Amino acid sequence: MRASRSFILRLCVLFLVAAPGVQAAGDQVEPVVIKDPQFGEALFHFYQEDYVPAIVRLLVAKEQNRLSEHADAADLLLGGMYLSYGHHLEAAEIFEDLLAGNVAPDIRDRTWFFLAKIWYQRGYLDKSRDALANIAGALPENLENEAAMLGAQIQIDAGNYAQAIAGLANWKGETEWARYAKFNTGVALVRSGRIEEARVLLDELGSLEPYNDETAALRDKANVALGYALLQDGQPLAAKIPLQRVRLEGPFSNKALLGVGWADAEMSSYRRALVPWMELRGRDLLDSAVQESLLAIPYAMAKLDAISQAADHYLNAIEAFHEESNRLDRTIGFIESGDFFDQFIANDPLNSSGWYWSLEALPEGPESRYLFHLLATHRFQEGLKNYRDLNYLSRNIEDWLQNVDVFENMLETRKEAYAQRLPLVEAALEQADLDRMVESKLSFDATVDNIESSFDWLSLAKKSEFDMWDEITDLERSPAVQADIPEAAEVRDKVDLLKGVLQWNLERDFKERLGQIRRDLHLSGEALVETQRSRRQIDEAMRTEPLRFQALSDRVYGLAPRLEGTRMEISNAMIRQREFLQEIAVGELQAQKDRLGVYSVQARFALAAIYDISSSSEESSK
Amino acid sequence: MTKIFITLVAAMLLAFSLVATAQEAVPMDSEAALAEARDAAAAETKSRDEFRSLDSEVQSLKKEVLDLNRDLFLLEEELLFPANSQVAFFVSMDVGEYFSLDSVNIKIDGKEVANYLYTEREADALMRGGVHRVHMANLKTGEHELIAVFVGKGPHVRDYRRGATISFDKGIGAKYVELEITDSVKKQQPEFAIKEWE
Numbered sequence: 001m002r003a004s005r006s007f008i009l010r011l012c013v014l015f016l017v018a019a020p021g022v023q024a025a026g027d028q029v030e031p032v033v034i035k036d037p038q039f040g041e042a043l044f045h046f047y048q049e050d051y052v053p054a055i056v057r058l059l060v061a062k063e064q065n066r067l068s069e070h071a072d073a074a075d076l077l078l079g080g081m082y083l084s085y086g087h088h089l090e091a092a093e094i095f096e097d098l099l100a101g102n103v104a105p106d107i108r109d110r111t112w113f114f115l116a117k118i119w120y121q122r123g124y125l126d127k128s129r130d131a132l133a134n135i136a137g138a139l140p141e142n143l144e145n146e147a148a149m150l151g152a153q154i155q156i157d158a159g160n161y162a163q164a165i166a167g168l169a170n171w172k173g174e175t176e177w178a179r180y181a182k183f184n185t186g187v188a189l190v191r192s193g194r195i196e197e198a199r200v201l202l203d204e205l206g207s208l209e210p211y212n213d214e215t216a217a218l219r220d221k222a223n224v225a226l227g228y229a230l231l232q233d234g235q236p237l238a239a240k241i242p243l244q245r246v247r248l249e250g251p252f253s254n255k256a257l258l259g260v261g262w263a264d265a266e267m268s269s270y271r272r273a274l275v276p277w278m279e280l281r282g283r284d285l286l287d288s289a290v291q292e293s294l295l296a297i298p299y300a301m302a303k304l305d306a307i308s309q310a311a312d313h314y315l316n317a318i319e320a321f322h323e324e325s326n327r328l329d330r331t332i333g334f335i336e337s338g339d340f341f342d343q344f345i346a347n348d349p350l351n352s353s354g355w356y357w358s359l360e361a362l363p364e365g366p367e368s369r370y371l372f373h374l375l376a377t378h379r380f381q382e383g384l385k386n387y388r389d390l391n392y393l394s395r396n397i398e399d400w401l402q403n404v405d406v407f408e409n410m411l412e413t414r415k416e417a418y419a420q421r422l423p424l425v426e427a428a429l430e431q432a433d434l435d436r437m438v439e440s441k442l443s444f445d446a447t448v449d450n451i452e453s454s455f456d457w458l459s460l461a462k463k464s465e466f467d468m469w470d471e472i473t474d475l476e477r478s479p480a481v482q483a484d485i486p487e488a489a490e491v492r493d494k495v496d497l498l499k500g501v502l503q504w505n506l507e508r509d510f511k512e513r514l515g516q517i518r519r520d521l522h523l524s525g526e527a528l529v530e531t532q533r534s535r536r537q538i539d540e541a542m543r544t545e546p547l548r549f550q551a552l553s554d555r556v557y558g559l560a561p562r563l564e565g566t567r568m569e570i571s572n573a574m575i576r577q578r579e580f581l582q583e584i585a586v587g588e589l590q591a592q593k594d595r596l597g598v599y600s601v602q603a604r605f606a607l608a609a610i611y612d613i614s615s616s617s618e619e620s621s622k
Numbered sequence: 623m624t625k626i627f628i629t630l631v632a633a634m635l636l637a638f639s640l641v642a643t644a645q646e647a648v649p650m651d652s653e654a655a656l657a658e659a660r661d662a663a664a665a666e667t668k669s670r671d672e673f674r675s676l677d678s679e680v681q682s683l684k685k686e687v688l689d690l691n692r693d694l695f696l697l698e699e700e701l702l703f704p705a706n707s708q709v710a711f712f713v714s715m716d717v718g719e720y721f722s723l724d725s726v727n728i729k730i731d732g733k734e735v736a737n738y739l740y741t742e743r744e745a746d747a748l749m750r751g752g753v754h755r756v757h758m759a760n761l762k763t764g765e766h767e768l769i770a771v772f773v774g775k776g777p778h779v780r781d782y783r784r785g786a787t788i789s790f791d792k793g794i795g796a797k798y799v800e801l802e803i804t805d806s807v808k809k810q811q812p813e814f815a816i817k818e819w820e
Contacts, residue, residue, distance in 0.1 A: 040753025047747035059692040089681045386680045393687045410701040
């Protein structure tokens, strides 16, 4: 079969490196000849990213022992496809078995890296750490960087800041990865209370000249992180410098504006603080910084003795929080009703599954704006993938359930056809007396032997020759020819001549005719042997077919309960998965609502205090 | 009041990094904030454990469904194409620089049994080394004739239609036949061959 351009062991790992649909072009890989068509068939589906059909084909071929030429490669491909399909635990089992064996170290290390990455995304931090520890050699540079960053991230997640800092310390230079490492080190230092050390790193990042969106975002992020760290550390003046470096429009601008305001407020410069906060109040209320600015503005105004304006702003804030809280309630209701996930499933084309899938657009609706940042979390994304995969499994089982009747019909039709054919076959077998045929064959052999040994050339005469021989001998014996007259003597001579010519011809052809007969007899013998073999097969089939039907019946009629059981399990798992996702989403929204509640209480309390002060001053002026 | 606002926003800001999400809260400087951080960490652990438990369940269901699919596939094949009479026809393509496959038409003993149109995705999978099972049939033992007609675009993107034929002997047991498209560099043309698998 065709020579594949990619050596299969590399293939599945390269596929993991590449984004979906992207070929790992350019890799120098050895060609391999596909020797089992079923293996190529699995590849046909794999290349189309139809992982389930590809896996099933490979499992079927394994079960039928049709992968003898590609046994190891098939296992590795299966592991790779399990990973692509998001079946990471099964993939890991295969890899753990195979990677211990004779696999190229670079392939082994890459595979461990991807397992580590998948496990991290799925929250299996211990497994992820172990997988990283299994990487023995050097990975390609981009993967090496990602692996080191992943290792540090695992340490940060586990609260092991010192290890994370140590792990990231080796990063030198001005590469993007080195900058990310600096940022993560800065975060780890802040979290472990080493503000001044963090300051050096984050300040450096916050002062870099951005040359693309990514570096601009990193610069803003570092500045905001440093600004808030310094604010927390009681250094408002120092905090203003990084916060003012953040772009005015960007994902971190609201936080920066809020922070600048608080830095001024900390230094009792309330008038200055109002400048960034007033800019904030016109922005999207979904942002917690904007929400907070609605309280911060009247707070500053009150400090500036603009009591009446402060009261107005508190009232506006209370109203805005109330409206936002109502919108959050509606969104929570929508999510709790399950409609969000129903819409998600209904809109999902299911044309791919597994690890590579990611939600690119949320279902349209007022609730979507609240859920965008949820998607940034691995747990929600991975949970949604699982929910989607469960839906795929459910549809798969539904499809098979539709076919159960067809399977039953096929089986019954075959049974019926067998039952109809069986009496005809039995009757035919009864008529065909094979033993007698064998005896006849042996008898023919003996006769031919006799003819040969006695050189009985007349026995091999054709019918026309034999008739002629009879005619000549009859003529020879006739009284007229026997008569003692000259005419009769002349006829006798002619008869003798004829007889002699015929005998001469028969003797001449004897050997050839005997050979032909022997050949025919040999073919008859072979046909007889074949018939005997067929007979044995028929006997065997008649013996085993009822057993085969019984086994098939057990399998076919056992299908529906098995499928129903699995469908039930999937349905229950979908409910649990949906509840889990709802819990995350509602928890997130509830936290936003709680924050608004706290802000509302603070606003009301402040408003009450203002009214109290106002009425007290009115009374004292009276 | 200032402190509380700042810690709330700071916690939110520092709770993530560029590479991946860090779920832990920032250390806060008040008792309440510390208690909140502890609660958040406990909730995080609970949520992670719950996710893992659900994920394990999904993993085991995936395995169950794949096993079920394998068994169903085997059963379907056994019922529809018993091994004694089964013949499978595969299409493969090597390199494919001189030919872009659109469709394959198959006739067995003069009777058309398959006419398969390839999507771009499928043709691409073939070019990358995939093998397509284009047809399965039940045939009696003995001699049979197969005619395959390949339609597509040949060199210089011109319409191309070529046939290949073979007589094959169907014995007892499954039989595999491969319709192979290869490139002849020497002739700068595609070549079409049919071969039998043991």
